[in-house]
Amino acid sequence: MIAPAFDPARPVLGIIAGGGGVPALVAAAATAAGRPVCILAIKGEADASVERFPHHWLHWGEIGRLFDLLSRERVGDVVICGAVNRPDFASIRVDLGAILSLPRILSFMVGGDDTVLKNVVRFLEDRGYRVVGAHEIAPDLVGDASLSGRHRPGKDADGDIAVGIEASQSLGRLDIGQAVVAIGGRVIAVEGIEGTDEMLSRVADLRERGRIKAGRGAGVLVKAAKPQQDLRVDMPTIGPRTVETVARAGLGGIAIEAGRVMIVDRAATIETADRLKIFLAARDFGSSGSRRP
Amino acid sequence: MIAPAFDPARPVLGIIAGGGGVPALVAAAATAAGRPVCILAIKGEADASVERFPHHWLHWGEIGRLFDLLSRERVGDVVICGAVNRPDFASIRVDLGAILSLPRILSFMVGGDDTVLKNVVRFLEDRGYRVVGAHEIAPDLVGDASLSGRHRPGKDADGDIAVGIEASQSLGRLDIGQAVVAIGGRVIAVEGIEGTDEMLSRVADLRERGRIKAGRGAGVLVKAAKPQQDLRVDMPTIGPRTVETVARAGLGGIAIEAGRVMIVDRAATIETADRLKIFLAARDFGSSGSRRP
Numbered sequence: 001m002i003a004p005a006f007d008p009a010r011p012v013l014g015i016i017a018g019g020g021g022v023p024a025l026v027a028a029a030a031t032a033a034g035r036p037v038c039i040l041a042i043k044g045e046a047d048a049s050v051e052r053f054p055h056h057w058l059h060w061g062e063i064g065r066l067f068d069l070l071s072r073e074r075v076g077d078v079v080i081c082g083a084v085n086r087p088d089f090a091s092i093r094v095d096l097g098a099i100l101s102l103p104r105i106l107s108f109m110v111g112g113d114d115t116v117l118k119n120v121v122r123f124l125e126d127r128g129y130r131v132v133g134a135h136e137i138a139p140d141l142v143g144d145a146s147l148s149g150r151h152r153p154g155k156d157a158d159g160d161i162a163v164g165i166e167a168s169q170s171l172g173r174l175d176i177g178q179a180v181v182a183i184g185g186r187v188i189a190v191e192g193i194e195g196t197d198e199m200l201s202r203v204a205d206l207r208e209r210g211r212i213k214a215g216r217g218a219g220v221l222v223k224a225a226k227p228q229q230d231l232r233v234d235m236p237t238i239g240p241r242t243v244e245t246v247a248r249a250g251l252g253g254i255a256i257e258a259g260r261v262m263i264v265d266r267a268a269t270i271e272t273a274d275r276l277k278i279f280l281a282a283r284d285f286g287s288s289g290s291r292r293p
Numbered sequence: 294m295i296a297p298a299f300d301p302a303r304p305v306l307g308i309i310a311g312g313g314g315v316p317a318l319v320a321a322a323a324t325a326a327g328r329p330v331c332i333l334a335i336k337g338e339a340d341a342s343v344e345r346f347p348h349h350w351l352h353w354g355e356i357g358r359l360f361d362l363l364s365r366e367r368v369g370d371v372v373i374c375g376a377v378n379r380p381d382f383a384s385i386r387v388d389l390g391a392i393l394s395l396p397r398i399l400s401f402m403v404g405g406d407d408t409v410l411k412n413v414v415r416f417l418e419d420r421g422y423r424v425v426g427a428h429e430i431a432p433d434l435v436g437d438a439s440l441s442g443r444h445r446p447g448k449d450a451d452g453d454i455a456v457g458i459e460a461s462q463s464l465g466r467l468d469i470g471q472a473v474v475a476i477g478g479r480v481i482a483v484e485g486i487e488g489t490d491e492m493l494s495r496v497a498d499l500r501e502r503g504r505i506k507a508g509r510g511a512g513v514l515v516k517a518a519k520p521q522q523d524l525r526v527d528m529p530t531i532g533p534r535t536v537e538t539v540a541r542a543g544l545g546g547i548a549i550e551a552g553r554v555m556i557v558d559r560a561a562t563i564e565t566a567d568r569l570k571i572f573l574a575a576r577d578f579g580s581s582g583s584r585r586p
Contacts, residue, residue, distance in 0.1 A: 166467065167467050167469060170463045170464075170466075170467060171463075171483075173463075174459065174460050174463060174480060175479065175480075176460060176480045176483060177483070181485075186468065187467060187468075187469045187485065188485045188486045189485035189486070189487070190464075190469060190470070190483035190484075190485050191483075192474075192480065192481045192482035192483055192495075193481040193482070193499065193504060193505075194482070194495060194499060194504070202485075202487060202495075206486060206487060211486060211487070212486075
C-alpha cells in the first residue's frame, strides 16, 4: 500500500510537521506498515502528539540543521504536512544553512502560497529527496465515495451540489479558490485567497442580515482540488471545524471531490456532522486521472 | 438618439425612481431630447433632485396608485432606475391595486434579486408598458472605450485586467457575480451575492492582515455584466464610492466592460479617480451583440 522507499540506503520517512493531528496520523500509518519515520517538528506549529514518534524539534529558519538531520537520520522520502501559520520573521533563527540558501529562501516568499510550496518542493528535490503526499502514506486521510454520516443530501441539495461542482471546476481551471457555496441552485459565495472558513463566515453574516432567503439547512459547501494542484503538499482539507462553520452558516452539508480532499480527523468530522445535522458526501467531479499532477 | 415612444398616444416616459442621481440624469436626457417625462418617485428612496421634473411621490406598495398615475399621465415607456433598499415590509402601505395583485407581488419576493426584477418587468409588460433601459435614454451613463482619467494602467495592470476579464466571463456564464479582483496575475477575490463594495472591503481587510503581498497600487477591480443580464433593469454600476473603496483596498484601478457598465456620476467618478491615483479603463470583453438581451 505504501510506496517503497525511494532509496534503500535511506529508508526513513521524514515528516516535516506543522500543526494538527495529520503528522502523527501519517507517522502512525507508516509505522504500521513497517516503515521507519523521523518527524521534523516545527516549534510553535507542531502538535505534542508527534512526540510519540522519533522526532526532532526545529525552529523556523534552521535550514542547515534540517538538512543535517535529514542526512543523519537516513531520510530519503519526505512528507510535508500539517497547518502552518505565516512565520513571525522577527523571531526566526536563521542558521548557516539558511544564510547559504538565502537567495532561494527569499524566492519562496514571492508569489502566492502555491509558489512558496512549489519552491520548497523543488528545494528538497534539488538536494536528492523525494517529496511524497501525506495521502500516499495514509490513504485513509482522503475522503472517498464511501464518506457519509447519518444525514444524506436531499433532492435540493443534489441540485446545489451539481451547480457547485460545475462552478468549482471552472474556478479551478482559472486557479481561483477551492470552494463555493451554492443555495437554491445558485452559487452565492466563492472562495478567493481568504480561505474556506472566512468564506463560510461571510455566508453566516449574509444570512444574519437577511440577504439569504432560503431557510436554515438549505445549501451546500462544495470543496475540490484545482486540476493543477500539487496534492503532495497542498491538498484541500476539511475537518470538524469546517463542519461547525458550515452549520453556523446555516447550510445543509458538505460535498467534497472524492479522492482529492483530505479529512483531517474523520471520526470527529463525522461525529460533528451527525450532531449538527450536516450531511457529508464525496462525489466524482469528473476529474480524470490525468488531472492529477 | 432616443428611441421613439412605444405608443404615440402615450408619449410620456415614466421613470420609476429609486435613490441616487441616475433618475434625474435620465429625466434630463429625455427632456433635452424633447421627450416629456413623469417621475414616479419612491418615498424614502428617491433623491430630491427628481423634483426638478414633473413627478409624483409614491410609497412602496401603492401599486394601484402607480398604475393610475401611469395611465393618467399618458405613460407608454417606463424606465426603472436608481438604487433601492429592501423595503421595510412593516411600513408598506398596501393599496387596493396591491391587494388585487398580491399573488403576483408575493411571487416577486421569491428567488434572487434577478428574479424580482424580471417579475417586475413582466408585471409592467403584461399591462401594456414597454420597459426600456436608463442607458437607452441616457447613453452617456454607460462607460465606453473613451473612459479614462489622468492615470493609465501599466503593463502589470494590463495582465491583471486580462486575467480578470477571463475570470469574469466564466463567472458570468455560471451566473455568479459581476466583479473580481486580480493582483499579480491571479484572481484573489470573487463577488458572490455580497456585492462589489463588500468584496472590496474584504480585499482591504486581507491587505491589512498581510495576506496580500503586492504593494499598494497593484491589482485591479474588473467589473462586467453577465451575458444573460437584463441591462434594462439590472446594469452593473460603478461610481465615486467604488473608486474610493478600490483605493482603500490598495488597488491600482478599475476596468469595466465597455458599453455594459453604468457610471453613476461620470465627472465625480473621474475626479475621484484622478485624486486617488486610480486608473479607469473600459475594455471590450469579447461580448458579442447577441449577448445583449
